[in-house]
Amino acid sequence: MRSVNAIEVSSLRKSFRRRFRSEKIAVDGLDLEVPAGGVYGFLGPNGSGKTTTIRCLLGLVRPTDGECSVLGSTHFPEVVRRVGSIVETPTFFGGFSGRRNLELLAQIGEVPRTRVDGVLERVDLAEAADDRVRTYSLGMKQRLGMAAVLLKDPELLVLDEPANGLDPAGLKEVRDLLRDLADEGRTVFISSHLLHEVQLICDSVAIMSHGRCIAQGPVDEVLQVRGGNAFVVRAPKLREAKSVLTKAGYPSTFRGDQSLRVVADVSAAGRITKTLAEKSIYLTELRPEEISLEAVFLELTGDVS
Amino acid sequence: MTGLLLAEARRFLSRRSFRVIGVLAVVAVIGAGVLVFVESSKSLSASLPQAKQMVTECHQAIGSGPTARIRNGGLTVRDVASCPTIRQAEILFDKRFHYTDTTKSTTQNVAFPLFFLAFAIAASFVGAEWATGMMTTTLTWEPRRGRVLLAKVIPALLILGAAVIVLFAFMAVVFIPIGVFRGITTGMTASFWGHLAGLWLRAALIAMFGASLGIGLATLARNTVAALGIGFVFVAILDPIFSHLWRGRFGPWLLMQNLQRAMRMPIEHVVGHAAFGNQVTMTVQSATRPAILLSIYAVGLLAAAYATFRARDVT
Numbered sequence: 001m002r003s004v005n006a007i008e009v010s011s012l013r014k015s016f017r018r019r020f021r022s023e024k025i026a027v028d029g030l031d032l033e034v035p036a037g038g039v040y041g042f043l044g045p046n047g048s049g050k051t052t053t054i055r056c057l058l059g060l061v062r063p064t065d066g067e068c069s070v071l072g073s074t075h076f077p078e079v080v081r082r083v084g085s086i087v088e089t090p091t092f093f094g095g096f097s098g099r100r101n102l103e104l105l106a107q108i109g110e111v112p113r114t115r116v117d118g119v120l121e122r123v124d125l126a127e128a129a130d131d132r133v134r135t136y137s138l139g140m141k142q143r144l145g146m147a148a149v150l151l152k153d154p155e156l157l158v159l160d161e162p163a164n165g166l167d168p169a170g171l172k173e174v175r176d177l178l179r180d181l182a183d184e185g186r187t188v189f190i191s192s193h194l195l196h197e198v199q200l201i202c203d204s205v206a207i208m209s210h211g212r213c214i215a216q217g218p219v220d221e222v223l224q225v226r227g228g229n230a231f232v233v234r235a236p237k238l239r240e241a242k243s244v245l246t247k248a249g250y251p252s253t254f255r256g257d258q259s260l261r262v263v264a265d266v267s268a269a270g271r272i273t274k275t276l277a278e279k280s281i282y283l284t285e286l287r288p289e290e291i292s293l294e295a296v297f298l299e300l301t302g303d304v305s
Numbered sequence: 306m307t308g309l310l311l312a313e314a315r316r317f318l319s320r321r322s323f324r325v326i327g328v329l330a331v332v333a334v335i336g337a338g339v340l341v342f343v344e345s346s347k348s349l350s351a352s353l354p355q356a357k358q359m360v361t362e363c364h365q366a367i368g369s370g371p372t373a374r375i376r377n378g379g380l381t382v383r384d385v386a387s388c389p390t391i392r393q394a395e396i397l398f399d400k401r402f403h404y405t406d407t408t409k410s411t412t413q414n415v416a417f418p419l420f421f422l423a424f425a426i427a428a429s430f431v432g433a434e435w436a437t438g439m440m441t442t443t444l445t446w447e448p449r450r451g452r453v454l455l456a457k458v459i460p461a462l463l464i465l466g467a468a469v470i471v472l473f474a475f476m477a478v479v480f481i482p483i484g485v486f487r488g489i490t491t492g493m494t495a496s497f498w499g500h501l502a503g504l505w506l507r508a509a510l511i512a513m514f515g516a517s518l519g520i521g522l523a524t525l526a527r528n529t530v531a532a533l534g535i536g537f538v539f540v541a542i543l544d545p546i547f548s549h550l551w552r553g554r555f556g557p558w559l560l561m562q563n564l565q566r567a568m569r570m571p572i573e574h575v576v577g578h579a580a581f582g583n584q585v586t587m588t589v590q591s592a593t594r595p596a597i598l599l600s601i602y603a604v605g606l607l608a609a610a611y612a613t614f615r616a617r618d619v620t
């Protein structure tokens with residue numbers, strides 16, 4: 001029976017033996033469910049165990065305890081053809097051109113070599129394809145890594161900080177690319193520090209700290225950890241609007257920039273407009289308040305340590 | 306698996322260490338050929354002056370030197386020592402290039418440096434992959450580690466073995482004009498060629514053995530330098546020490562002696578009993594035992610390397 005989750009991790013533990021010192025616990029009882037389809041963000045500060053978890057998923061590291069299943073299989077070699085991955089900085093043969101590197105990988109993965117040009121095009125590396133990888137910039141190596149991932153035409157992409165070293169245009173390209181891949185029905189699992197990027201493209205996230213998962217679920221839900229939903233309301237008669245809304249059961253406060261912060265469920269937008277309109281207050285702006293993932297992240301990961 | 310094998314073979318062939326050493330080996334053969342060509346001469350009579358001088362000096366030393374008058378149990382020195390004839394002395398200073406002998410002995414001797422080169426090239430083939438982190442990339446494309454290791458071993462062994470044969474064949478060809486113009490080519494019979502080809506094959510197998518050791522050690526150490534260091538300490542220090550301990554009893558189990566036997570080289574063999582004074586003779590011994598023993602060593606090391614590779618984390 002195949003599970004609906006693309007990745008399932010249960011009570012995963014990994015400790016590394018260190019010379020002359022106590023063991024280092026990198027992952028400490030992690031449970032994770034990554035639904036198939038969509039972009040899943042895997043967040044956490046440096047050293048929180050993201051890369052180690054990814055290495056466990058890909059069979060590079062043997063878990064001390066617990067289990068990982070990828071595309072319904074606990075034995076990674078069975079599904080390797082369907083999983084494209086980047087672990088930390090992608091490594092290639094410096095002496096070979098980008099194209100030659102991809103051709104070699106295509107040969108290893110028994111993927112038609114005709115795909116190489118297409119993926120180089122897709123990551124915008126066609127021009128530099130025949131230069132030696134040694135001469136590539138960090139961002140270009142990162143793109144080549146993405147190209148290698150796409151070469152497999154994978155169902156699941158496991159990407160460890162794919163945006164590392166990309167310029168703003170590159171970031172946007174990767175963002176769009178990942179979004180497109182998810183829209184094609186693939187599952188994208190990315191670890192990242194770039195919370196703004198993650199917030200822009202991820203459907204769900206998990207936040208790691210010290211080897212444990214401290215929050216996971218759809219992005220909106222995780223964001224609600226910080227006081228639930230609220231709207232930003234701007235209107236001509238702000239003081240009056242505030243008392244009207246508070247009386248109507250929507251606690252409101254001044255934000256200090258000629259607008260109100262109105263605590264209400266997402267679905268309440270229409271009712272807020274109506275409530276104010278009935279009192280002849282016509283609002284000029286109504287938008288959900290953005291809670292940044294960064295704020296949540298710092299709050300959550302801050303008080304654990 | 307075929308794809309992986311082919312990819313690894315391509316990687317191996319384009320490695321700089323392999324190419325540079327290959328070119329240097331070809332240059333060395335040509336350079337040595339030119340030197341030998343210049344140093345050799347077509348006829349035996351080239352050594353006549355030296356031979357004459359030697360014989361004259363010898364006669365002077367025996368006939369008129371102070372030693373002639375030494376009496377020793379009623380014998381003169383002339384009775385126990387004799388000087389070579391000019392003909393004999395000529396052979397001693399022979400400057401002719403003896404194609405068959407030289408080609409054969411050079412093949413035997415060059416097999417050893419090639420063993421070390423194969424060891425080093427193969428060790429760096431694996432060690433470099435660990436050093437660059439390329440092993441992670443490879444394993445995300447082929448996670449079955451047995452296959453990954455085999456795909457290193459098979460191309461490295463086949464390519465290095467073939468390279469050794471090609472190099473020796475090239476050397477045999479380079480030597481032909483030297484034999485023809487600056488020496489003698491007698492003895493180039495079918496049986497000679499068979500014998501020579503046998504030596505090439507042995508040298509190729511020895512290089513393959515070296516490559517197995519290199520890959521095995523580099524897989525265990527995950528590092529080229531460490532693998533080379535272990536290999537060096539063993540061959541340059543431990544092997545010679547052990548081979549002289551306990552009247553050479555460890556010799557038959559050590560690398561160097563087995564490699565020499567495999568190349569049909571005579572090895573030291575102690576006969577007799579210590580009480581009567583050991584006699585050391587040089588004998589050529591069968592290569593069956595070394596072949597089996599070295600194969601066991603190579604397979605054993607590779608099996609240990611596989612077991613470790615399989616069990617250890619790749620981080």
Ligand SMILES: Nc1ncnc2c1ncn2[C@@H]1O[C@H](COP(=O)(O)OP(=O)(O)OP(=O)(O)O)[C@@H](O)[C@H]1O
Pocket residue numbers: 016017018024025026044045046047048049050051052053620
């Ligand atoms: N091979 C290893 N031996 C010992 N400790 C290790 C090893 N690999 C990782 N660790 C430790 O495990 C912890 C988690 O490391 P990991 O690389 O998974 O973190 P990360 O979340 O990916 O961090 P970053 O955001 O910096 O990439 C770290 O404290 C690290 O020191």
Ligand SMILES: [Mg+2]
Pocket residue numbers: 050051052088160
């Ligand atoms: Mg990491």
